[in-house]
Amino acid sequence: MEKTYIPTKHGNLTLPAFMPDATYGSIKAVSFNDVQKAGVEAIVTTTLHIEQKIGSLYIKEFGGLHKFFGWNKPILSDSGGWQVFSLIQSKRDKGKNKISDLGCSFVDPATGNHSLLTPESSQVIQNNLSADIVTVLDNPILGNVSLAERKECIRINTLWAKRSKAKFIELNSNVKEKPLIGAVIQGGNDYELRKISADELLEIDFDIYNFGGMPLHTGVTWLTESKKGFYHEMLEYVSGLIPSNKYKYAMGVGQPDDIAFCVDVGWDLFDTVLPTRNARHGLLYVSEGQGEQTKSYKNLAYDTIHIKTERYKFDEKPLDENCNCEACTTVSRAYLRHLLRINEAAGLRLATIHNLTFYSNWMDKIRKTLQK
RNA sequence: CCGGAGAUGGCGGAGCGGUCAAUCGCACCUGACUGUAAAUCAGGCGUCCUAAGGACUUCGGAGGUUCAAAUCCUUCUCUCCGGA
Numbered sequence: 001m002e003k004t005y006i007p008t009k010h011g012n013l014t015l016p017a018f019m020p021d022a023t024y025g026s027i028k029a030v031s032f033n034d035v036q037k038a039g040v041e042a043i044v045t046t047t048l049h050i051e052q053k054i055g056s057l058y059i060k061e062f063g064g065l066h067k068f069f070g071w072n073k074p075i076l077s078d079s080g081g082w083q084v085f086s087l088i089q090s091k092r093d094k095g096k097n098k099i100s101d102l103g104c105s106f107v108d109p110a111t112g113n114h115s116l117l118t119p120e121s122s123q124v125i126q127n128n129l130s131a132d133i134v135t136v137l138d139n140p141i142l143g144n145v146s147l148a149e150r151k152e153c154i155r156i157n158t159l160w161a162k163r164s165k166a167k168f169i170e171l172n173s174n175v176k177e178k179p180l181i182g183a184v185i186q187g188g189n190d191y192e193l194r195k196i197s198a199d200e201l202l203e204i205d206f207d208i209y210n211f212g213g214m215p216l217h218t219g220v221t222w223l224t225e226s227k228k229g230f231y232h233e234m235l236e237y238v239s240g241l242i243p244s245n246k247y248k249y250a251m252g253v254g255q256p257d258d259i260a261f262c263v264d265v266g267w268d269l270f271d272t273v274l275p276t277r278n279a280r281h282g283l284l285y286v287s288e289g290q291g292e293q294t295k296s297y298k299n300l301a302y303d304t305i306h307i308k309t310e311r312y313k314f315d316e317k318p319l320d321e322n323c324n325c326e327a328c329t330t331v332s333r334a335y336l337r338h339l340l341r342i343n344e345a346a347g348l349r350l351a352t353i354h355n356l357t358f359y360s361n362w363m364d365k366i367r368k369t370l371q372k
Numbered sequence: 373c374c375g376g377a378g379a380u381g382g383c384g385g386a387g388c389g390g391u392c393a394a395u396c397g398c399a400c401c402u403g404a405c406u407g408u409a410a411a412u413c414a415g416g417c418g419u420c421c422u423a424a425g426g427a428c429u430u431c432g433g434a435g436g437u438u439c440a441a442a443u444c445c446u447u448c449u450c451u452c453c454g455g456a
Contacts, residue, residue, distance in 0.1 A: 023408050044407075082407045216406065230406080251407035258406075273408045280411050281404085310401070343411050
């Protein structure tokens with residue numbers, strides 16, 4: 001079976017797809033209208049942040065996240081597992097956040113309030129949001145942890161997935177158009193554990209299988225410190241563990257060339273903060289030959305630009321001659337540089353629009369080039 | 373004219389005998405960013421040497437005291453505040 005799209009309550013999502021992150025209920029610096037015009041076909045939101053900043057019951061009462069956002073395309077909700085994980089990582093709150101069979105208890109750094117997120121409550125929240133694709137609460141593996149502890153992480157990860165699935169079925173028993181549900185394969189850089197995690201989750205049966213952790217040699221979830229950069233081998237390996245009729249979602253991936261590689265080895269869905277965050281920080285993606293540094297995968301290449309640097313002070317050219325986004329058709333590099341240097345909202349917006357447009361175009365290129 | 377305060381690197385502003393090429397902030401230069409608690413963070417920022425490190429010239433001007441001065445003394449120039 002050739003997977004060309006995912007059917008959702010809000011239309012078919014063409015694959016492979018890139019979804020920007022609207023973690024706090026917003027793609028930072030832009031409107032959802034901007035997002036749509038940038039060619040984005042789906043977005044990701046986060047259970048934990050939405051629950052804490054907005055409240056999922058409020059969203060439910062309002063009529064769901066799509067209505068609230070004014071966004072009529074697919075929304076994928078992340079479970080909150082990664083966010084609790086990142087809290088546990090932070091030194092400030094070390095010790096306050098705990099993982100048990102029940103779920104994860106943690107302290108909200110903003111309010112100091114204690115909270116408990118369980119596999120069940122995560123599903124309830126995501127159900128309240130009426131997301132098109134939901135995610136099970138997962139338990140990422142910490143770096144520098146013993147084998148016994150890593151195995152324990154996988155045990156809990158599978159346990160939570162099982163309970164998430166049960167709750168998901170219960171919540172959707174009378175629903176005609178059910179959302180899709182994805183489980184997260186963990187295991188860090190341990191090939192054996194990845195295999196165990198994948199097999200256990202496959203037995204429970206989900207629509208989507210996600211790559212969990214951060215696939216970087218230097219990331220906190222990895223023990224290997226010798227090499228740097230994207231962990232191609234692990235992505236290829238884990239993709240091979242998932243049957244080809246299942247959708248494959250590489251969470252947190254990645255740079256355009258990383259995504260191209262992952263598509264080539266079978267991954268369908270992607271999300272990352274890079275285009276939006278980098279835009280705000282002044283790192284912009286442009287066509288090959290128009291920037292400072294070229295990166296590529298096979299015959300797909302692109303450049304990056306540090307727009308805030310002095311070299312663009314008198315650059316009258318559009319950011320990218322091959323792009324027809326609002327930034328590239330209305331302002332010069334010099335002016336965009338100025339806007340970002342003074343942290344002007346208009347600059348953050350234009351830069352974000354451009355990077356999102358670049359990612360949309362990049363996904364088009366991947367579809368044309370890598371998938372026949 | 374008298375009395376008082378002060379002049380520090382692009383700017384603001386510490387330092388008040390050695391550990392000062394001089395805290396810090398801003399500005400400036402460069403880099404990082406991968407399921408966003410990141411409109412954030414890191415490094416650089418007198419000159420020269422590839423770097424560890426070293427050499428040289430700096431704290432309004434000119435003299436002086438001292439082994440040693442951005443720091444003390446004399447004087448000049450300028451700025452600010454108060455009084456005629």
